[in-house]
Amino acid sequence: MFSLLVVEDERWIRRGICETIDWTTEGIRLTGEASDGEEAMRILARHSPDIVITDIVMPGMDGITFLKNLRDQKVDSKVIIMSGYSDFEYARNALKNGAFDYVLKPIHEHNLLGVIRRCVQELKHKRQAESELHGLIRSARETLFLARQRLFEMILLRKEPYSPGWIAEQMKTLQIDLHPTRTRTFAVKIVDWGRKAETDRDRALILYALCNMLEETGRRFGPAVAFPVHHQTTAGEAELAMLHSESDPHGRQEPAIVSDLPRLIDQAGLMLGVRISIGYSGEAHLNGLSEMFEEALQAAAFWFYDGGGSLCDAKRLASALQADIPYYGPAAWDRRFVSAMNVGDLKLLEQLVRELAEHMYAHQNKCLPLTIRRGLKLLFENVNQKSDAFHRRKQTDSTVTLDLPPCSLEAFADVLLETVSRALQDDRPSRSRKWIVERALQYIESNRDHTVTMNDVAAHLYLNHSYFSKVFHEEMGETFSKYVLRSRIEAAKRLLKETPLKIYEIAGQVGYNDIRHFTKIFKEFEGLTPMQYRDYGI
Structure with missing residues (x-):
């Protein structure tokens, strides 16, 4: 109107x-x-x-x-x-x-x-016409922005150097005026999204605003380009990256932009409601962007030790890199954790979570924070794979996915335990003692034709054999071995009555390779040999 x-x-x-x-x-x-x-x-x-x-x-x-x-x-x-x-x-x-x-x-x-x-x-x-013009301008800006983002993600992910002059040519095409031999990489990790990021759209708008704030800060000290990085690029270890060339770098031990970054961290909290940490690399040639970005990621990851809201440069990595070793977690932790989840033993799960946290603290001076976080992700992937395999075999949909919690090392144990406890409560009906016995009986029945031990069933259910023996005895009113013997004899009796199979064939079908041993056990249970039982037609 x-x-x-x-x-x-x-x-x-x-x-x-x-x-x-x-x-x-x-x-x-x-x-x-x-x-x-x-x-x-x-x-x-x-x-x-x-x-x-x-x-x-x-x-x-x-x-x-x-x-x-x-x-x-x-x-x-x-x-x-x-x-x-x-x-x-x-x-x-x-x-x-x-x-x-x-x-x-x-x-x-x-x-x-x-x-x-x-x-x-x-x-x-x-x-x-104005709307179309604005749309074209917006589209051109978005296209340029996306093209820059795509270019830098390609460069950051590629380990091998590009051909001479290729990066400079792409920079010129996309109107980027970074210095070819004096560029520094910054990685920004959003440690806490806060209360304003309730939806994916909220997060996208916050990310867009933070990207603009980061680039504006950079441009006060020289050419800069900031862009979001996809989750796959950094495995969630950074949300934004910035490339920056200082206009006048001479005579300074640290880049001038560092003086403004603490204020940017504060503004992100006050204006956007997010807590961020920033890591940055040393200066290098554009062909070394991949290594520079890894430096920045390693530096930014110190939030995991420090708690977030921090600024860290690659110099902090120098001494830590000499001692850095791969991180795998406590011995057999993934197998033990899956067993505890399958049983639904919250007390045991708490012990395992605390054990993992203490193990990380013990390795804090041996491993970089990003090394520990990458090791944790592999450890949790192993847990999820073992859990998925278990539920596929059981043909159940009940499975708990373990993800790396977005918190510092100090809060790690409490946050993970809360997540596991909540998932366990949602999943508890399928984790009962009755559920354990039902799955054990199904396994025994499906393997009737060969010997099945208690350890076989416990391993199949990812349970401790002592715990499984106790649960089985209390739920069934008899020991596991006695139940197996009795169920085999019951199956043999049915076959003797209903089929013309020979005695040795029946013995084989119920898991006995030695007919004399089968006859002995049968007589102990029934007071008759298998032949007498068939002849009498009992």
Whole structure:
């Protein structure tokens, strides 16, 4: 809808224009009326209408002066002049000064509407053209932004050097003016997204704003380009990266931008509600961007030890790199954790989580924080694979996925334990003692034709054999070995009654390779040999 201002010194004409035409039907909203040019200028100081209908001869400021003032103040309204036959030359002068059109007095509604409708149509075309232009500009900016992001992600992921001059050529194409031999890489990790990031869209907007803040900070000290990095690029260890070349790096031990980065960290918390940590590399050639980014990631990861909201440079890595060793976690931790999850033993799970946290603390001086985090991810992947394999065999959907919690080492044990406890509560029906026995019986029945030991079943269920023996005995009212013997004899009795199979064939089907041993066990249970049992038809 377009806005309209009516300027006319004769009140009855002004009111007639305002009230006799159904402006809403024409897609127009009447926003004001004035009795002369001076009053109209005061209204225009508050808001600028799309269309102005004005008389040309008025006391004080006439229509021509009013029109010139509009143009001087660059008010972009469409002005329609009302003119009598006697002042037609005024109307021609008004058209020369930028009026859209004129209508002759006395005003006839259909004549005025004809001009108004043409004006509205032109305004619509103008809005559409502006919208298309803004769309093209926005699209060009987004395309350039995405192209830069794609280029740098390719460079950051590639370990082998590019051909000489290729990176410089791409930089020139994408209007990036980084220094070819003096560029530094920054990695930004969002440690805590805060309360404002409730949806994916919220996170995207926060990330966009933080990216702009980072690049603006960088450009105060030299050429800079900042961009988001996909989760796959850094495995979640950074959300943003920036490449920066200092304008005047000489005579400084640290880059000048470092003085402003603590303020950026504070602003991110105050304005966006996020806690971030920043790591940065030393200066190097653009061909070494991959190694520089790894340095920045390693530096940024010290938030895991420090708790976040920190700034760390690659110098801190120098001594730590000499002692850095791979991290695998406590011995057999993944297998033990899966067993505890399958049993649903929260006390045992808590012991395992605390054990893992203590193990990481013990390795804090031996491993870089990023080394520990990467080791944890592999450890948790092993847990998930073992758990998935178990549930596939059991044909159940109940599975708990273990993810690396987004918290510092200090909070790690509590956060992980809370996550596991909540998942265990949601999954508890399938983790009961009854569930364990049911799965054990299914396994025994499906392997009836060969010897099955208690250790076999416990391993199949990822359970400690002592715990499984205790649960089985309490739930079934007899020991595992006695149940297996009894179930085999029951199966043999059915086969003796219902089939013509020979005794040695029946012995083989119920898991006995030695017919004499089978006969002995059968007689101990039934007081008869298998042959006597068949002959008597009991």
